[in-house]
Amino acid sequence: MTEKKKKDKGGKRLKSIIPTFRLEADGRGNYLTVTFVGVLSVKAFSASEITLATKRESFVLMGKSLEMTVFENKTVTVYGVFECIKFLDKKSEGRT
Amino acid sequence: MYLYYLIFGYVTVYINEDDRAAAATALLRRGLSAKIDTNGNLRIPFLKRKRFFNALKNIPYSIVSSGGLPVALLNNKHRYGLFAGAAVALSIYIVASLFVWDVRVSGNEKISDAVILDELSDVGFDVGSRWGSLSLGKVEGEMLESSENVGWININRRGCVAYVTVKEKTVYKAEEENVSYSNIVAACDCVIEELTVRSGVACVAAGDTVKRGDLLISGIIPGELGGGFVKADGDIYGRVSEDITVEVQRNEKFASYGKEELIEEKLKIFKFRINIFKKYRKIDNTCVIIEDVKECTLLGKYRIPIALERTYAAKKTESMKSYTDLELTSVASARLAEMRFIKLSDAELLKIRTEGKYTDSGYKMISRVTVLRDVGETKIFG
Incomplete structure (x- = not known):
């Protein structure tokens, strides 16, 4: 008699809540380090504005003295003084 | 990260503001890690520069600077003497570190370092020995077996120097068994000044004049005192008169x-x-x-x-040296003082009278001394 295997629906749900970005505060004043995972391309890059695009959404980062580090696993870390972070979903309107 | 760039080298390139986004995207797609700062400078690891330049081939960039050890070596690759010197120095360092350069001993109080070093040399551990051929534990074991002075030893290696810590052996003498019975007799003619008997029967008293060989303390106990035989023991001090003579020849051989x-x-x-x-x-x-x-x-x-x-x-x-009268007395006096020092080292000087006279061949000096010394001599029953 074979045992029936129950479908583990909880595992599928876990995949959808993997964070795509992380935010850390630096010890110096207003500087922040923001990390984005799964970045496919960089649309714009300057010391005051950076636009990143992932599979589902885009991020617009505005601030001062922005520096960017790209990593092998499509992870991007942005360090600087942030004034505004915009989340642009491909389906809905941009949320700030 | 700076240490990484220092050791493995780096190249810094500059990218225009308009091209930075494209450069970042190109690096992301190629799976390359790099940091682009606010000035548009991109620091690339030197050893991976070809992959980066390949990724940025469609993007205009300019090389700003480069640094680190590989860059320094590349810039000086024609300095053969420098590399040869470095190679020789490195090989000397490696070869020299294979041998024991110095042995430092500590923990010894009565025994000198030279004795410990000699004993270590006997078991094959010395300056110049190869570290690889030595087992420190074995050397320690052999040292404990063969040495008469060392009770404990530990050898530590620090670089090329061996630090040896020792503890000296403490010898506890067992009490001697009283297997031989003996008397104490006079070693020379003297007048007894002081007598202390620890074992046996005194045969003389203070003030007695004795000759060489006379019985001073007997090891035979009379019957009325219990009888039996013992090993006579005691301290007997006598007043002894001695002559110390020195004669110096007028003409002496001189080397x-x-x-x-x-x-x-x-x-x-x-x-x-x-x-x-x-x-x-x-x-x-x-x-x-x-x-x-x-x-x-x-x-x-x-x-x-x-x-x-x-x-x-x-x-x-060798030549003959002739002394003048003044030199004769000076030399004789010095030699007599030296002899007096040696002979009277174990006695207390009571009286001294020194006289000298010229002889046909030179000068003779005599010191008549009266001293107080231990005159007892152990004589086993024959």
């Missing part, structure tokens, strides 16, 4: 040495000797050989296993 001549010079490195200079000549019995070893030290404090060994030969000549 003098000519100028030292260097006949051999060697440089000793560890246990190897390199001949620097040798003079081949016949050395006869009239020559005295003097060996001089100068060890090298670092800052006057740390010994290094390099020494200069020099051998000199000096010709010995």
Whole structure:
């Protein structure tokens, strides 16, 4: 008699809540380090504005003295003084 | 990260503001890691520069600077002497670290370092021994077995120096068994000044005049005192009169040495000797050989296993020396003082009278001394 295997629906749900970005505060004043995972391309890059695009959404980062580090696993870390972070979903309107 | 760039090298390139986004995207797609700062400078690891330049081939960039060890080596690749010197220095360092350079002993109080070092040398551990051929535990074990002075030993290696810590053996003497019965007799003619008997029966008293061989303390116990035999023991001090005589000849043979001549010079490195200079000549019995070893030290404090060994030969000549009257008395007086010091080292001087007179052949000086010394001598029952 074979045992029936129950479908583990909880595992599928876990995949959808993997964070795509992380935010850390630096010890110096207003500087922040923001990390984005799964970045496919960089649309714009300057010391005051950076636009990143992932599979589902885009991020617009505005601030001062922005520096960017790209990593092998499509992870991007942005360090600087942030004034505004915009989340642009491909389906809905941009949320700030 | 800076240490990484220093060791493995880096190249810094500049990218225009308009092209930075495209450059970042190109690096993301190629799976390359790099940081783009606010000025548009991109620091690339030197060893991966080709992959980066390949990724940025459609993007205009300019090389700003480069640095690190690989860049320095590349820029100086034609300096063959530098690399040769570095290679020689490295090989000397590696080879030299294979040997024991110095042995430092600590923990010894009564026994000198030289004795411990000699004993270590006997078991095969010495300056110049190869570390790889030694087992420190085995050396310690052999040292404990063979040494009469060392009760515990520990050898630690720090770099090329061996630090030896020892504890000396403590010897506890067992009480001697009283197997031989003996008397105490007079060692010389004297007048007994003080008598202390620890075992046996006193046969003399203070003030008695005794001759050499007279019985002072007997080991035979009379019947009324219990009877039996013992080993006589005690301290007997007597007043002894002695003469100390010195005679100096007016004409004496005097040995003098000519100028030292260097006949051999060697440089000793560890246990190897390199001949620097040798003079081949016949050395006869009239020559005295003097060996001089100068060890090298670092800052006057740390010994290094390099020494200069020099051998000199000096010709010995004998000549007759004639003393004047004044010189005769001076020499005789000095020699008499030296003899007095030796003979009276274990006695207390009570009285001294010194006189001298010229003889046909020279000068004679006599010291008549009266001393207080231990006159007892143990004599086993024959």
